[in-house]
Amino acid sequence: MIDHNTIERIQDAAQIEEVVSDFVTLRRRGVNMVGLCPFHDDRSPSFYVSPAKNICKCFSCGEGGSPIHFVMKHEQMSYYEALKYLARKYNIEIVEKELTNEEKQQQSDRESMLILNEYACNYFVKTLHSHPEGRSVGLTYFKERGIREDIIKKFQLGYSLEERGAFSVEAQKAGYNIDFLLKTGLSFGGEQNRPLMDRFRGRVIFPVHSISGKVVAFGGRILKKVENVGKYVNSPESDIYSKSKELYGIFFAKSAMVKQDKCFLVEGYTDVLSMHQAGIENVVASSGTALTHGQIRMIHRFTENITVLYDGDTAGINAALRGIDLLLEDGMNVKVVLLPEGEDPDSFARKQNAESFHRYISENETDFIRFKTDLLIEEVGDDPIKRSGMISNIVNSIAIIPDAITRSVYIQECSQSLKMPERVLIAEINKIRKRDWDKRKEQKNRVSVGTSVSPKAHK
Ligand SMILES: [Zn+2]
Structure with a gap:
């Protein structure tokens, strides 16, 4: 109180x-x-x-x-x-009186889960730095990957012991409730009074911080080679964690995103760490899945400029073409950087400092529509059927850009590079926009009919 x-x-x-x-x-x-x-x-x-x-x-x-x-x-x-x-x-000291059992009970599940995650995070950090196994296995792994001490501390990287229930036992001793150990997904099992097992055992730990810095989930990477076991496991979805709403690194990136008015998007945890280490802090990771509207909105609140970094191989290039339309639709300025062949953001950033990294970016950053157009032109060649497919593909991307001026700039450019009259492209884009508009209107109608009908259905 x-x-x-x-x-x-x-x-x-x-x-x-x-x-x-x-x-x-x-x-x-x-x-x-x-x-x-x-x-x-x-x-x-x-x-x-x-x-x-x-x-x-x-x-x-x-x-x-x-x-x-x-x-x-x-x-x-x-x-x-x-x-x-x-x-x-605001550095105001609060003198709290100890909560009674009843008051503790009243704290919501959500709060309890966050408190437990905080405890787990500290436990994994302590294990990494102080436990012999943590040091010899976990810390050695991070050191071998060239991750600096300050970065390990900043991102609260940790280690979970190999022993089946080491963490679960400790947490219960410290008074944490089995229910919440299961709900957060830190532990599993425990049926018929059997002991709980640790989800992350034998793994190095990457805590996932929410935009306000709370630990809402963990990612764990296994270090041994075990058959039929995924390299990474993550916390399951819960009351405090929805994968599609979080972005790895956002808490540590937000002020740099505002200062630089730009956000770099990468795929994995270690990409984010290596870039921070090179002095680039305005970076978040999508954790390998396509971005959702919720995640894009989160970025958009800090900047409208996003630069996506991709591996320079074919798989990377194909990945670059997917999932970008959603960014355009939200009115973001999207740029793409292909890294040198054989490099991913992690390996590349480890060879750079902030200055050389920024130089590479500014020399290689391409506007997304331009990137896509050049790439498709090269791929399609003179085949007329493929060519028309390509044009409609590009036109579709331009059509979803909300800003009319931006659209018209792209139309002019594409008209030249595709050797198509502007008016043809404009007509095509207007057709798509009209179709999408009709579709949205229809959906809206359906929703409003739905809501006005449903209360009656309850009676
Ligand atoms: Zn509002």
């Missing part, structure tokens, strides 16, 4: 623009500041922050309120948690 005086001190200290800008990039507009709303699918800034009134409000979805309200809503925290969060941010 927090006493009344402390609550007042927190309320006085918390400045709305400082609180919001930890999560949303704000720009001045008159006496207010504006940014993309974090609570709905916002494409033009509708989220207003008034430093004078110390409140925020979205003029599209209506969400907003005081700094405490914003933190509660954005971080899905209780009132009490939000106060603690703000107290930490």
Whole structure:
């Protein structure tokens, strides 16, 4: 519990623009500041922050309120948690009284799972640095991969012992509930009073931090060669973790993303680590799956410029063509960099410093539509049927770009490189946009009919 005086001190200290800008990039507009709303699918800034009134409000979805309200809503925290969060941010000391058993009970599952993950994260870190097996197996692995001490600490890398239930036993001794060990996926088994087993045993650990820095999941990489066992395992989906909503590295990238007004997208954990080590911090990893709208929105709140790094082999090039349309659709400026053949972002970054890395990027960065066009032209050659397929492929990508001016720039360019009259491309693009618009309208109608009908169905 927090006493009344402390609550007042927190309320006085918390400045709305400082609180919001930890999560949303704000720009001045008159006496207010504006940014993309974090609570709905916002494409033009509708989220207003008034430093004078110390409140925020979205003029599209209506969400907003005081700094405490914003933190509660954005971080899905209780009132009490939000106060603690703000107290930490403003260095206000809280004297807490010990929670009674009843109060402990009342803490939501979500909070309990996050507390357990925090404990597990510290346990794995301690094991990596202090346990003989952690040092000889885990730490040696990271060192051999050339990962520096400061990066290991920053990303809270850890190690889980080989012994079947080493962590589960420790956690239960420390008072953590079996339910939450199972719900977070840290442990499994335990039926009919059999002992719990550790999901990550014998693996080095990569904690996944949410945008506000909470550990919501873990990735574990196995070091031994074991048949029928995946190289990586991840925490299962849970109340606190949805794979499609998180981006590895976002917490450590967000301020650099704002400063550089750019985000690098890579695939794996180690790509992110190596780039940080080379001094490039505005980088996130999609963990090998195509980006979702939710993930793109998260990036878009900090910058609209995204550069995707790919391996320079054929598989890398093909991957480069997939999943980009979603980025274009969200109005992002998408660029592509192919790395030298045989390199992935991890191996490449390890040979660079920040300066040489940036030089390579600026010399090799290609606008996505241009990249795609050049690539397809080369691939298709003179075959007329393939050629028309290629043109419709490119036209489809241009058609989903929301901004009309950007679209027309691409149309001009493609008209030249594809040797097609502009008006033909424009007609084709308009046809696609009309079709998509109709489709969306139809879906909207269906949704609104659905919602107006369903309450009756309950009666
Ligand atoms: Zn909104």
